[in-house]
Structure formats: structure tokens, C-alpha cells
Amino acid sequence: LDEKIWLGLSFGMIMIFMLITGYQGFALEMGPPSHKETIDPQKVDQTAPFDQPGIKQIGENEYEVVMTLQIFSFNPANIEVPAGSTVHFTMTSKDVVHGFQVANTNLNAMVMPGHITKITQKFDKPGKYLVLCNEYCGAGHQVMSTTITVK
Ligand code: CUA
Known part of the structure; x- marks a missing residue:
């Protein structure tokens, strides 16, 4: 049982890290408009x-x-x-x-x-x-x- 808890915890941690990384990528991608807007x-x-x-x-x-x-x-x-x-x-x-x-x-x-x-x-x-x-x-x-x- 102990092992299962640890497995569950580490899986949970990995999910959280992935979510944070994903969110940061998303936030950077959106960026401030001044850096995104382009013009010919x-x-x-x-x-x-x-x-x-x-x-x-x-x-x-x-x-x-x-x-x-x-x-x-x-x-x-x-x-x-x-x-x-x-x-x-x-x-x-x-x-x-x-x-x-x-x-x-x-x-x-x-x-x-x-x-x-x-x-x-x-x-x-x-x-x-x-x-x-x-x-x-x-x-x-x-x-x-x-x-x-x-x-
Ligand atoms: Cu220097 Cu315009």
C-alpha cells in the first residue's frame, strides 16, 4: 500500500509539472502584444x-x-x-x-x-x-x- 501511495504522489507531481510547463509555454506564446504584432x-x-x-x-x-x-x-x-x-x-x-x-x-x-x-x-x-x-x-x-x- 505504501508503494502505491508514493507512486500516486510522484505521478501527481509529474502531472503538476507538466501543467505548469504547459501553462508557461502558453503564456509565453500569447506574449505581450507588442512582441507579437507584425506588419509588412x-x-x-x-x-x-x-x-x-x-x-x-x-x-x-x-x-x-x-x-x-x-x-x-x-x-x-x-x-x-x-x-x-x-x-x-x-x-x-x-x-x-x-x-x-x-x-x-x-x-x-x-x-x-x-x-x-x-x-x-x-x-x-x-x-x-x-x-x-x-x-x-x-x-x-x-x-x-x-x-x-x-x-
Ligand atoms: Cu537613428 Cu533613426
Whole structure:
């Protein structure tokens, strides 16, 4: 009888491990959307939402920014939001790997062709925030910048 209990216990343990492994695999597979979503870099202009880059108010203090990056610019550039806004950025690159780093915030993302990068940031403090490309993307890399104005 003792033996049967141990056998049963070890079988149970194996089942639990398998379930955990299976669940982890499933969870990883689902992943955060930013790592899963892909786009044809040749067809960015024809693919929603990137066919209409821009800023859109989606809630009382909430904005969505659909942005395309290409050498050596951000589109839209020089966006403005009221202080206290939460901004959801949805970005892709039309050519090479670019960076999206916003000074004085924790915003720092890589924007790759073929991939959709999604990040959210709340802007509480009014001011002009410098946006820089921090991935070397060619001869004009140093001048690839824009601003986010929080009013
Ligand atoms: Cu774009 Cu460096």
C-alpha cells in the first residue's frame, strides 16, 4: 500500500509539472502584444492604423498616437497634449531600426520595420520633451528628433 501511495504522489507531481510547463509555454506564446504584432514594412502606408498617422483623443485624459518612423523623421512630429494625459503610442518603422527615447521620462523603445511597438506614458509635468532616435539609423541619425509638448 505504501508503494502505491508514493507512486500516486510522484505521478501527481509529474502531472503538476507538466501543467505548469504547459501553462508557461502558453503564456509565453500569447506574449505581450507588442512582441507579437507584425506588419509588412513595404505596406505601412496602406495598413491600418498606420495609413492615418496622427494623434487622436480616446478618453477624457487619454490619447492615442499612431506614429511612423523613417529616416530621419517621426510622423507625426511635435505633438501636443494637455498635462495629465495618458498617451498610448503605436509605432512602426518604414525602413530601418529606429529608437524612440523621450528625455525626462522612462520612455525608451526600439522601433523595428515589420514590428509594431506599443508603449504608454502619462505626462504630468508641463514642458517640452525632447524625442530622440537612439538607434544608429544612418547619416542623419543625429538630427532625427522631435518634441512632445505638454501644456
Ligand atoms: Cu533613426 Cu537613428
